[in-house]
Amino acid sequence: MAVTAKQPVSPDEPFSILDDNGHLLPGAVAPPIPDADLKRLYRGLLLVRIMDDRMLRLQRQGRLGFYMTSTGEEATHLGGVYPLTLDDWIFPSYREPGAAFWRGYTLKEFICQLFGNAEDLVKGRQMPVHHACRRINYVSISSPVGTQIPQAVGAGWAAKISKKSDVALVYFGEGATSTGQFHVGMNFAGVYKAPTIFFCRNNGWAISTSRDRQTAAKTFAAKAIGYGMPGIRVDGNDLLAIISVMNTAVQRARDGEGPTMIEAVTYRRGGHSSSDDPSVYRDPNEPKKWEPRDPITRFKGYLETKGLWTEAWDTQIRDEINAEISEALKAAESVGPPAPDTLFDDVFADLPWHLAEQKQQLLDEIAAAGGVRKLSAH
Amino acid sequence: MAVTAKQPVSPDEPFSILDDNGHLLPGAVAPPIPDADLKRLYRGLLLVRIMDDRMLRLQRQGRLGFYMTSTGEEATHLGGVYPLTLDDWIFPSYREPGAAFWRGYTLKEFICQLFGNAEDLVKGRQMPVHHACRRINYVSISSPVGTQIPQAVGAGWAAKISKKSDVALVYFGEGATSTGQFHVGMNFAGVYKAPTIFFCRNNGWAISTSRDRQTAAKTFAAKAIGYGMPGIRVDGNDLLAIISVMNTAVQRARDGEGPTMIEAVTYRRGGHSSSDDPSVYRDPNEPKKWEPRDPITRFKGYLETKGLWTEAWDTQIRDEINAEISEALKAAESVGPPAPDTLFDDVFADLPWHLAEQKQQLLDEIAAAGGVRKLSAH
Amino acid sequence: MPVMNIIQAVNDALRIEMRRDQRVVVLGEDVGKFGGVFRATSGLFEEFGPDRVIDTPLAEAGIIGSAVGMALYGLRPVPEIQFADFIYPAYDQIVNELAKFRYRSGGQYPAPVVIRTPYGGGIRGGHYHSQSPEAYFVHTPGLKVVIPSNPYDAKGLLLSAMRGEDPVIFMEPKRVYRAARGEVPEGDYTVPLGQAKIVREGKGITVLAYGAMLHTVIEAAAKAAEAGIDAEVIDLRTLLPLDLETVLTSVRKTGRVCIVHEAPRTCGYGAELAALIAEKALTSLEAPIERVAGFDTPFPYTLENEYLPSPERVMASMRRAVEFQ
Amino acid sequence: MPVMNIIQAVNDALRIEMRRDQRVVVLGEDVGKFGGVFRATSGLFEEFGPDRVIDTPLAEAGIIGSAVGMALYGLRPVPEIQFADFIYPAYDQIVNELAKFRYRSGGQYPAPVVIRTPYGGGIRGGHYHSQSPEAYFVHTPGLKVVIPSNPYDAKGLLLSAMRGEDPVIFMEPKRVYRAARGEVPEGDYTVPLGQAKIVREGKGITVLAYGAMLHTVIEAAAKAAEAGIDAEVIDLRTLLPLDLETVLTSVRKTGRVCIVHEAPRTCGYGAELAALIAEKALTSLEAPIERVAGFDTPFPYTLENEYLPSPERVMASMRRAVEFQ
Ligand SMILES: Cc1ncc(C[n+]2csc(CCOP(=O)(O)OP(=O)(O)O)c2C)c(N)n1
Numbered sequence A, B: 001m002a003v004t005a006k007q008p009v010s011p012d013e014p015f016s017i018l019d020d021n022g023h024l025l026p027g028a029v030a031p032p033i034p035d036a037d038l039k040r041l042y043r044g045l046l047l048v049r050i051m052d053d054r055m056l057r058l059q060r061q062g063r064l065g066f067y068m069t070s071t072g073e074e075a076t077h078l079g080g081v082y083p084l085t086l087d088d089w090i091f092p093s094y095r096e097p098g099a100a101f102w103r104g105y106t107l108k109e110f111i112c113q114l115f116g117n118a119e120d121l122v123k124g125r126q127m128p129v130h131h132a133c134r135r136i137n138y139v140s141i142s143s144p145v146g147t148q149i150p151q152a153v154g155a156g157w158a159a160k161i162s163k164k165s166d167v168a169l170v171y172f173g174e175g176a177t178s179t180g181q182f183h184v185g186m187n188f189a190g191v192y193k194a195p196t197i198f199f200c201r202n203n204g205w206a207i208s209t210s211r212d213r214q215t216a217a218k219t220f221a222a223k224a225i226g227y228g229m230p231g232i233r234v235d236g237n238d239l240l241a242i243i244s245v246m247n248t249a250v251q252r253a254r255d256g257e258g259p260t261m262i263e264a265v266t267y268r269r270g271g272h273s274s275s276d277d278p279s280v281y282r283d284p285n286e287p288k289k290w291e292p293r294d295p296i297t298r299f300k301g302y303l304e305t306k307g308l309w310t311e312a313w314d315t316q317i318r319d320e321i322n323a324e325i326s327e328a329l330k331a332a333e334s335v336g337p338p339a340p341d342t343l344f345d346d347v348f349a350d351l352p353w354h355l356a357e358q359k360q361q362l363l364d365e366i367a368a369a370g371g372v373r374k375l376s377a378h
Numbered sequence C, D: 001m002p003v004m005n006i007i008q009a010v011n012d013a014l015r016i017e018m019r020r021d022q023r024v025v026v027l028g029e030d031v032g033k034f035g036g037v038f039r040a041t042s043g044l045f046e047e048f049g050p051d052r053v054i055d056t057p058l059a060e061a062g063i064i065g066s067a068v069g070m071a072l073y074g075l076r077p078v079p080e081i082q083f084a085d086f087i088y089p090a091y092d093q094i095v096n097e098l099a100k101f102r103y104r105s106g107g108q109y110p111a112p113v114v115i116r117t118p119y120g121g122g123i124r125g126g127h128y129h130s131q132s133p134e135a136y137f138v139h140t141p142g143l144k145v146v147i148p149s150n151p152y153d154a155k156g157l158l159l160s161a162m163r164g165e166d167p168v169i170f171m172e173p174k175r176v177y178r179a180a181r182g183e184v185p186e187g188d189y190t191v192p193l194g195q196a197k198i199v200r201e202g203k204g205i206t207v208l209a210y211g212a213m214l215h216t217v218i219e220a221a222a223k224a225a226e227a228g229i230d231a232e233v234i235d236l237r238t239l240l241p242l243d244l245e246t247v248l249t250s251v252r253k254t255g256r257v258c259i260v261h262e263a264p265r266t267c268g269y270g271a272e273l274a275a276l277i278a279e280k281a282l283t284s285l286e287a288p289i290e291r292v293a294g295f296d297t298p299f300p301y302t303l304e305n306e307y308l309p310s311p312e313r314v315m316a317s318m319r320r321a322v323e324f325q
């Protein structure tokens, strides 16, 4: 199936390029990607998978407060971001760290954020998995679901007003499509032809709420019709298919033709977060059904057919990744918490009297306690 | 064109039964309506037209603070409400008074609300045109656009939960489709198959904002797809067509098949409100183009073909209506303002101490001024 | 008497009322099969079925908007907002619609909706799982605002709220959801809205608090007693309408006041309390009223213990008030 | 110097800044060709075109949400919310997003958005065209809140707000939009945020107000003068950050205070002012602080003059304070 901007909504069957073994489907055309990039992309997928495993284990050991995994959805991270340049903007939700790594967010920065320590780029102000990194145009993540959607429209639109060709990519789950924010964002983007790409990771679940409780629409992509923009349904576990539809969407956006909505059909194989126990609300066999469609295995199969994958190389990069994580973890664990008086920075550009007064109170309190600041309990 | 519940979205051409002269279009079938009702409906349309003219004049004379007319949109009032029973609920916006009159809201009640006097059912608490009448299940109108939409879903859904067959009809303008409230309401209704009918009066304008700035969707009815419900586009100046599609929607709702969205294509011939001057933002010829499609003239033509209309009868009911309005106006003008201490009623079911204290303050103040309460300036 | 925590007490109240009154329905995100992310609605779906315990799409405006419509129709909806931090998408429905429905319709359309929502910090939740937005609702005419601090009150106040005729914002102190345990009578009883409770009598200073902070204050009062400060601790329980009488009686006795809440200080509920006390009992005041509150910053993550009023901070503030000449 | 009303002054400030700074864009409902329902953006569409003066669909969350995104990208959006009563659909974007962006991103993403919105009663607007929601924003860390009372300040404060690095809620007193006229310098000047202004010096009592109420207070002070009460009237101009110094200096001089605003009393901005003054200047107070405010009811229609603080009500309150022994 050819994906073109002309086609307003794809049929209900999501667009795939690879079969479950990573072989090209009959008639499918893979997007042109240099071999080196194919290998980097594979490594990018692996990094997310391994990082998630390790951080979740860390959380289980009580060394990390909270974590959220993306297992099974990694292709959406890399596929969304690969077709963009560093000037483009990402408005992420909490479940696309692979997009940040791809752009140069370091493992140490990532782990420092999880710890909320003094080297966390967001200064220990937000829960784990709420990253922000201006250097890579990776906008601050918010917990409230869907709020980033109209913001991404504003950023794309601002680029257009500023006569730049930058594109904004906004990620969200299928649960977010139920919010008013989704609606107003999509509608504004349609009206102003904002160069914004709406990337819906339909992973079947919003905490305990299944996809069919979220909407009576046949597909999420179908919602695009109501905003006068193309809606494309893509196999969310097929990295090549995602890159292909993203290429089309990015081209459209840069050509001034406006926004595109992409529904990537995938599956949340893990719990919603480290606090969640999905066995309470869903059949434990359901995730198992998605294992044969694993995005990493499928992409590996493709690399293999191209002669780019060997067992040895695989082992080598896994070892590398593990070593890098260990090193980053060690480095991050040696960083202390932010200084208490940083609590008052960045509320405003300056420090108004009432915050100065409160800051002094806190410093006095700490001094009165003999300079020994109690560490935040867990 | 036959309108059936099966058909998810009507084509872009709105469904009509009557031509501009009130003759049946080739192949069109008029919904079965007793002659007496046809005549009552005609009177209902006229009542709105005449009332609007008179109240707007009153406003221009400085005898009324504010007013909003429906000129050209009267068929949406009557067509929406005719297929319902009195047990069904109406969640109106400010531009469907004909629906209230049809159900027995009296002219005096209407005018007392405009004056906000002591006999106003809402006790002088809201601006003119914000009616509420529990007796006829006509729910309190809110100024914020779109808020009634999820509420109507809740009411319809509550009927379903309570195993009643009541239906909720919610009116809103096309501008309201841009709100988050529209989205969440439509989405909930789709998921729960709430017996709620979404009646969008697409009158082309939201104050100064034209329809094409409101959304890039081809039609408003098309938005229904995103919620898994049928969306029907109907000629909003054709009373019979509206009744016909409403009949289908009501049947669907009572049969447990869930919600329907109706887009009635019409036109706001007057200003947004008595405070508005549309010549600043739209071509004065635009409203003129819609005059030949006037819903009252068209319906009159239909009555004529059925031998139900005569010039004499027309004059007679116009005179009747005018006399009734004069009488109601006179009665309403003789009613004084609400007593000052009613300010504190109905905030809660009871009167907590802080409101009792404030009430006493006001009464003391009035007593101190010699019992002469200054009248609200205008 | 069974010992319960606050979650169990809330759950018990919901079950009792749903059995007693067919009109009561519970709706919200993940409240059904899952029983709520904090498990407050656990077991209700099984007992009352999907028509009365409703998992909704992810849209707070839809939850509250449809709850308003249900209430108008005659049901008694008890929506849950998963965290108070996520209540703002429904803000318009709450402050412009729910709060004003009875008034704006001239009394024709009451909308008795009880919104339950966990609030407050101390659970390592950062900005968006820690907020205490009670002042926004207290400032909105037409809403009652209730915050229990313990299981007994949670059950009794919730039952009162569900049987009342007014909209209620019922905020649950999630920090002590499980930690605050106590005896709770089986079956039906109510704690009336609008009555504060003196939880510790004392002559030296009046300390006002509610919700999770009550526990911090009790700890502080115990420490203070060792230092010879005899605190009278009042659990306000209902923020609106406030039980001003109980507050003023105490202040007239002690002459000194310390108000504690975790919401930001500026324009917080403590401001209203301080203003009221200074208005009605100025001549009784022997020291400036102390406010111990969250700082005027967004709620932090790592430094939340620095942010939140601690027993030490409350104690220091009590000392300042008591030592003031 | 030209004489202007507040609308003209706002319009002038917008035009000056849009000429000076290409990054400034105006967006909102009906702000383009129509020039805004109050005409505050009149002529801007013609001068700056549809890319910088943008008519939006009817969705406040979209207006503010996209303004936030524009600001992150580097523009300087100045969205208009048609009436403050309609700001709540954007409440989540304002209090959870705009206010916290700089903080939550560790300073990486400031979002300098200036939200203009007409507020307040006295125009026969009922519940939904009359509200004064300033306290909601003052209670939200991360927002500055500005309310001018006259054309000179409106222009100078708006220019400051647009040149600042922080989000600002800029509330315009629509009741005196046209009635408050005065000389306004041509061209560029600023009035800094955070500075109150003593508009009438006096020794007997300090009266604090802002926005439309300032005019009510001035009328009251004139009447009071006839009755021998010498009021010092302070126009706060910026509610956050508050110019506490000016307030306290006055209170220490007069010993008596009357605070006036039209928003509901309970948890209104007056509560914070009263609490602060009682905290910082208790021993200077010779009488309880008077608060004259809107009643704790939704804003009414017919009885709005009974609802709103009148010069007589302010005067009576000043008298109470002055006569207190
Ligand atoms: C406005 C809001 N309401 C509720 C929540 C609680 N919550 C956090 S994630 C989530 C589910 C999100 O599901 P989805 O959008 O599908 O994303 P996914 O987690 O599947 O990636 C919910 C309800 C929230 N964060 N924000």
Ligand SMILES: Cc1ncc(C[n+]2csc(CCOP(=O)(O)OP(=O)(O)O)c2C)c(N)n1
Pocket (backbone or CB within 6 Å): B095, B143, B144, B145, B172, B173, B174, B175, B176, B177, B201, B203, B205, B206, B207, B268, B272, D029, D058, D060, D082, D086, D089
């Ligand atoms: C939330 C909200 N925003 C803005 C307004 C101001 N306003 C009143 S009516 C209106 C236009 C409504 O247009 P539409 O929905 O098409 O209804 P119509 O007036 O055409 O019947 C606007 C913007 C409002 N009342 N509520």
Ligand SMILES: [Mg+2]
Pocket (backbone or CB within 6 Å): A173, A174, A175, A201, A202, A203, A204, A205, A206, A207, A268
């Ligand atoms: Mg999901």
Ligand SMILES: [Mg+2]
Pocket (backbone or CB within 6 Å): B173, B174, B175, B201, B202, B203, B204, B205, B206, B207, B268
């Ligand atoms: Mg319209």
